[in-house]
């Protein structure tokens with residue numbers, strides 16, 4: 399049914415980069431056979447899923463929406479892919495994204511522009527916009543994404559879905575095409591809190607193949623999603639993440655949701671996190687710095703594209719021609735920013751101070767969590783904006799992640815849950831819940847109360 403739905407609507411939505419009908423059906427038959435043999439596959443066995451095209455898949459191409467990896471067929475599965483395959487989930491296909499996960503609208507894909515199913519003139523968010531659009535358009539019940547600065551929570555918010563960024567290290571980066579390794583976090587998209595929690599649980603947990611994986615039990619997110627009890631919890635509203643510049647309808651829905659939680663017995667306090675004002679600036683030094691280093695591997699030798707290798711050019715010339723042609727403008731912008739920020743003479747002023755800001759943000763969170771159980775904010779300053787509106791203005795695009803970035807810099811748990819639609823445009827609004835590292839269960843618990 400989902401494959402048929404994809405066939406019917408994806409011509410308009412453009413959520414998918416690759417759909418492999420026969421592969422999916424064969425996998426589904428294999429799951430049936432495993433169940434018939436009495437194998438215990440877990441609660442999501444047989445449920446179809448769409449993967450962001452940044453997770454390697456041994457039976458489908460993986461491109462990170464870049465020309466650099468056009469038609470690249472990985473020889474192995476990412477840990478997230480492998481664990482979900484093992485649990486019996488059926489892969490429908492791979493979803494569109496901003497190239498190498500750099501963006502907030504999925505307009506930076508080298509292949510296609512994905513549309514928001516709520517209003518196809520608007521963006522589905524990004525960088526995991528193919529995943530959010532696929533779930534919102536009923537093309538998949540579940541999807542994976544990655545969140546480096548907001549790329550799960552922001553698309554979830556603007557498509558009316560639940561989307562979570564687990565604690566950094568709580569979900570494995572093995573087999574995930576790297577953008578900014580100290581921030582990249584795989585996470586779930588779903589239509590409701592319990593589905594998201596079940597998916598979260600299914601791929602999370604320690605992975606010896608990821609050196610930053612946390613060796614701790616997976617937080618009890620499914621139990622928390624079933625519980626939804628907020629009586630006695632203290633909820634902090636972050637003063638710095640809600641101001642006059644935010645869309646009125648977003649602020650209104652946010653305030654109503656806070657009141658709802660209060661009426662359910664939570665104690666609400668205002669919290670100031672002064673360093674959050676510098677989070678966006680620090681992120682746009684740290685993330686590009688790590689990206690410039692990670693993307694050095696695309697050297698025209700190891701993967702995918704190779705341009706001008708006709709025997710007349712040096713390796714360096716081939717490399718430079720390939721990178722000029724293979725990377726899109728936003729990726730080049732990040733590589734230049736990052737290379738500059740890391741260069742000798744500027745390293746301390748840019749990368750060094752950004753890392754100091756990162757520590758201050760972490761301290762703001764630590765201080766806040768001494769007094770509150772969770773922090774909350776709108777997930778995004780505005781609802782989904784029209785396609786094309788911000789594509790020529792990187793700074794306005796970067797502002798879409800104003801509220802989500804602090805949790806990436808601190809590495810803690812954060813989740814977006816729908817809280818209604820904005821009266822002025824009828825588009826979905828997201829409510830963000832942030833909790834300390836390894837307290838992911840609290841985000842699901844509060845989200846279940848909001849839902």
Ligand code: GLN
Nearest residue numbers: 499500501546547548549
């Ligand atoms: N929009 C942010 C960026 O462009 C975040 C991306 C992400 O989380 N992958 O870097």
